[in-house]
Amino acid sequence: xxxxxxxEVENKWQRTxxxxxxxxxxxxxxxxxxxxxxxxxxxxxxxxxxxxxxxVPPDVMARFKRMQGLNVFFPNGFDAFGLPAENAAIKRGIHxxxxxxxxxxxxxxxxxxxxxxxxxxxxxITCLPEYYKWNQWIFNRMFEKxxxxxxxxxxxxxxxxxxxxxxxxxESGKCWRCGTEVIQKEVEQWFLKITAYADQxxxxxxxxxxxxxxxxxxxxxxxxxxxxxxxxxxxxxSDETVEVFTTRPDTNFGATFxxxxxEHPKALAITTKDNxxxxxxxxxxxxxxxxxxxxxxxxxxxxxxxxxxxxxLTNFKMPIWIADFVLxxxxxxxxxxxxGHDKTDFEFAQKFGLEIKRxxxxxxxxxxxxxxxxxxxxxxxxxxxxxxxxxxxIHPATKKIMDYxxxxxxxxxxxxxxxxxxxxxxxxxxxxxVPIIHCPNCGMIPVPDKDLxxxxxxxxxxxxxGEPPLASNKEWLKxxxxxxxxxxxxxxxxLDTFFDSSWYFLRYLDPHFDNGPFDPELAKILMPLxxxxxxxxxxxxxxxxxxxxxxFFKDLKMVEYDEFAKVRVQHGVVLGPDGNRMSKSRxxxxxxxxxxKEYGTDTxxxxxxxxxxxxxxxxxxxxxxxxxYRFLTRIWQLYDKMTKVELSKEDLTVMNQTIKKVTQEINxxxxxxxxxxxxxxxxxxxxxxxxxxxxxxNLILVLAPFAPHITEELWQRLGEKESIHLQxxxxxxxxxxxxxxxxxxxxxxxxxRDTINLSIDILNNQxxxxxxxxxxxxxQKFLQGKEIKKTIYAKGKVLSLVV
RNA sequence: GCUGAUGUGGUGGAACGGUAUACACGUUGGACUUAAAAUCCAAUGGCCUUAGGCCUUGUGGGUUCGAAUCCCACCAUCAGCACCA
Numbered sequence: 014x015x016x017x018x019x020x021e022v023e024n025k026w027q028r029t030x031x032x033x034x035x036x037x038x039x040x041x042x043x044x045x046x047x048x049x050x051x052x053x054x055x056x057x058x059x060x061x062x063x064x065x066x067x068x069v070p071p072d073v074m075a076r077f078k079r080m081q082g083l084n085v086f087f088p089n090g091f092d093a094f095g096l097p098a099e100n101a102a103i104k105r106g107i108h109x110x111x112x113x114x115x116x117x118x119x120x121x122x123x124x125x126x127x128x129x130x131x132x133x134x135x136x137x138i139t140c141l142p143e144y145y146k147w148n149q150w151i152f153n154r155m156f157e158k159x160x161x162x163x164x165x166x167x168x169x170x171x172x173x174x175x176x177x178x179x180x181x182x183x184e185s186g187k188c189w190r191c192g193t194e195v196i197q198k199e200v201e202q203w204f205l206k207i208t209a210y211a212d213q214x215x216x217x218x219x220x221x222x223x224x225x226x227x228x229x230x231x232x233x234x235x236x237x238x239x240x241x242x243x244x245x246x247x248x249x250x251s252d253e254t255v256e257v258f259t260t261r262p263d264t265n266f267g268a269t270f271x272x273x274x275x276e277h278p279k280a281l282a283i284t285t286k287d288n289x290x291x292x293x294x295x296x297x298x299x300x301x302x303x304x305x306x307x308x309x310x311x312x313x314x315x316x317x318x319x320x321x322x323x324x325x326l327t328n329f330k331m332p333i334w335i336a337d338f339v340l341x342x343x344x345x346x347x348x349x350x351x352x353g354h355d356k357t358d359f360e361f362a363q364k365f366g367l368e369i370k371r372x373x374x375x376x377x378x379x380x381x382x383x384x385x386x387x388x389x390x391x392x393x394x395x396x397x398x399x400x401x402x403x404x405x406x407i408h409p410a411t412k413k414i415m416d417y418x419x420x421x422x423x424x425x426x427x428x429x430x431x432x433x434x435x436x437x438x439x440x441x442x443x444x445x446x447v448p449i450i451h452c453p454n455c456g457m458i459p460v461p462d463k464d465l466x467x468x469x470x471x472x473x474x475x476x477x478x479g480e481p482p483l484a485s486n487k488e489w490l491k492x493x494x495x496x497x498x499x500x501x502x503x504x505x506x507x508l509d510t511f512f513d514s515s516w517y518f519l520r521y522l523d524p525h526f527d528n529g530p531f532d533p534e535l536a537k538i539l540m541p542l543x544x545x546x547x548x549x550x551x552x553x554x555x556x557x558x559x560x561x562x563x564x565f566f567k568d569l570k571m572v573e574y575d576e577f578a579k580v581r582v583q584h585g586v587v588l589g590p591d592g593n594r595m596s597k598s599r600x601x602x603x604x605x606x607x608x609x610k611e612y613g614t615d616t617x618x619x620x621x622x623x624x625x626x627x628x629x630x631x632x633x634x635x636x637x638x639x640x641x642y643r644f645l646t647r648i649w650q651l652y653d654k655m656t657k658v659e660l661s662k663e664d665l666t667v668m669n670q671t672i673k674k675v676t677q678e679i680n681x682x683x684x685x686x687x688x689x690x691x692x693x694x695x696x697x698x699x700x701x702x703x704x705x706x707x708x709x710x711n712l713i714l715v716l717a718p719f720a721p722h723i724t725e726e727l728w729q730r731l732g733e734k735e736s737i738h739l740q741x742x743x744x745x746x747x748x749x750x751x752x753x754x755x756x757x758x759x760x761x762x763x764x765x766r767d768t769i770n771l772s773i774d775i776l777n778n779q780x781x782x783x784x785x786x787x788x789x790x791x792x793q794k795f796l797q798g799k800e801i802k803k804t805i806y807a808k809g810k811v812l813s814l815v816v
Numbered sequence: 817g818c819u820g821a822u823g824u825g826g827u828g829g830a831a832c833g834g835u836a837u838a839c840a841c842g843u844u845g846g847a848c849u850u851a852a853a854a855u856c857c858a859a860u861g862g863c864c865u866u867a868g869g870c871c872u873u874g875u876g877g878g879u880u881c882g883a884a885u886c887c888c889a890c891c892a893u894c895a896g897c898a899c900c901a
Contacts (some may be wrong), residue, residue: 169879227895234818241901261901272901313899354899625829629822637828692840
């Protein structure tokens with residue numbers, strides 16, 4: 014056979030598959046369904062090696078499952094809204110829509126060269142009205158249920174541009190655009206009440222779906238449920254009280270001060286006359302600090318209000334301070350300082366000369382003065398050792414004191430979460446318009462479903478001016494109130510793009526479905542996802558949001574399942590050949606198009622499957638890929654060795670063992686070892702003079718998911734008419750898995766001294782094996798003059814002698 | 817600091833508590849070539865001159881007949897979060 018020329022083979026089959034519709038999905042109720050999905054890509058305009066790594070191994074999975082007889086659904090789309098399009102537009106004067114759509118076109122073409130079985134007929138593009146119409150529809154449902162609401166949050170605010178700035182747009186406290194000093198301001202925004210689902214989103218044991226522990230722990234941590242108590246302290250000589258949240262009331266015996274966040278509403282009310290001026294100055298100063306600055310600057314600052322709160326447990330007079338290390342968003346925006354048991358409190362107390370008391374709880378620990386932070390940390394450990402907390406919400410000692418305090422009326426139990434409601438407002442153009450109408454008479458009125466979508470107008474001024482770009486199109490902005498028919502205005506904000514990607518996999522089922530965001534009948538059949546591939550950067554964002562949407566849809570009885578993906582698999586990163594992240598500035602970027610040109614798609618696919626575990630991060634190796642090419646060439650040339658030949662027992666064993674191994678490994682998402690098994694088999698076949706047709710067929714069948722083109726070519730050369738990818742996965746014949754001889758390791762005192770070959774019929778007979786072992790001169794040497802005290806036999810593996 | 821993960825040849829990496837280093841790259845030697853490339857064959861963890869033996873999975877302990885694997889402590893790297901009361 015002539016030389017293996019990948020380009021010829023690959024173009025031909027990609028074309029043929031398209032023409033014959035080999036990868037068209039159709040529902041087949043006679044088969045078990047398998048919804049295989051990769052996170053939808055952002056249309057950046059160029060398909061890079063990361064995309065290949067994200068999509069190729071999942072494609073192997075999809076093809077493998079199809080050959081195993083499953084009804085595999087593997088769609089893809091584009092996450093097409095978002096900032097980069099708008100930035101490109103601002104920079105180069107291209108409209109975001111044109112930029113995005115042309116990128117999608119390029120990338121779709123590039124995707125073709127990857128040779129995946131993705132069925133593009135189910136594609137959804139999130140920036141098209143037929144998609145975002147349903148974002149708006151979902152938003153309306155959320156608005157009705159109070160899940161979408163208008164709330165306030167502290168944000169970076171540029172007073173000149175009158176706009177909210179993201180943290181990365183604040184450069185040393187100044188606005189990136191106009192250089193004005195940025196302040197912290199409470200701004201009205203749209204929120205989704207994800208906290209309403211916080212409890213449901215916490216992963217329980219055993220997990221309700223097969224997601225990596227790192228993801229489950231990460232999400233639980235992020236949700237950060239804490240049971241504590243809100244203690245109300247009276248203030249000496251005043252009717253005012255101050256409320257403080259704590260998860261550790263057991264340390265309250267050592268509480269010596271109170272600290273309020275500068276934004277705390279009572280900050281000034283609590284301040285005594287004499288201190289008003291200095292407190293005001295402090296509040297002004299901290300207002301100017303950005304959140305970032307406050308976090309970066311670890312040096313504690315604060316100011317005394319002049320008031321004292323009474324600790325009901327000890328009657329201690331606790332001075333009330335205002336300090337910017339206290340977060341307004343957590344708890345009550347105030348904390349009770351226990352410097353004897355908390356590092357932060359200790360630093361603060363030490364700096365301002367506040368009293369440091371230590372509590373002795375239980376029998377552990379001894380009283381004494383505290384001199385340094387290390388001592389605090391050591392003692393902290395003694396009171397509630399976190400080991401005790403395993404699987405418990407609260408430590409029993411803490412619970413006891415909470416009960417006591419509630420009984421006495423000092424406070425009330427409260428559950429706090431680290432997770433905040435999700436801010437979804439963006440003062441940007443390239444996103445889904447919020448389907449709300451602001452009417453001076455009726456307030457906020459959702460755009461009626463029948464009037465959806467609220468289309469994004471093409472003509473807007475999206476260069477940054479301060480106000481949301483949509484507000485620049487006055488004609489679009491002006492609207493009649495659906496309720497009173499009076500003059501009203503549209504909401505000019507757009508939705509965070511994570512909204513789009515929280516439910517897109519449902520849209521794929523039927524992207525043209527007209528009666529709702531998705532076809533509920535199809536959802537019943539095809540959802541949840543059987544496997545969801547993606548990046549680890551989405552642990553706390555996208556996948557959590559998608560789970561949240563799932564819970565919401567379930568409440569609305571739109572879906573029946575609890576988790577949208579049965580299995581979650583997170584991939585690693587392909588680094589540049591120098592071991593660094595690929596970047597243009599480093600010049601270490603591997604362009605997949607170039608590599609494909611040099612070696613062909615199949616080689617790149619196989620390389621990406623083989624070179625590392627799917628979840629690993631490792632450098633691209635230009636040398637190793639040529640080894641993969643060599644492997645495919647050897648497969649190609651092995652064709653010529655094919656002839657009518659009787660297979661030996663060994664051949665059959667190797668074949669069946671390999672098929673079994675490859676099957677197992679792909680099922681466990683271990684593509685690299687699956688390929689290694691095929692390579693070993695090829696090594697075995699290469700050593701033979703003749704290869705049977707059956708062997709060769711099975712070889713290319715197990716290779717087909719990895720290298721779809723070359724295997725198709727070879728398959729058809731064998732005279733087959735139907736695509737190799739529609740064939741059944743080879744079956745393992747169990748009777749050939751056993752070899753006649755088994756090698757047993759003989760250990761003396763735990764060290765390997767010899768291996769002996771035994772026929773399988775005496776495998777169960779320990780005394781026979783021992784007899785054989787004692788015949789070995791190597792073993793004898795180590796037994797000389799010693800008495801065997803003990804013999805341990807692990808069947809078919811090891812005979813261990815202790816002397 | 818917290819949470820999670822990882823640590824095995826020159827490199828990427830294999831190994832249900834049971835022959836550590838599969839598979840591949842690289843390197844070295846050989847065959848074929850006038851020569852090179854390509855291809856094929858062989859060797860390839862370290863140490864001891866060899867038969868043979870000793871050591872080796874980040875470090876130190878432990879459990880076990882037997883540990884890369886399980887337990888404890890430490891060190892290092894990576895990722896996410898971080899003044900969370």
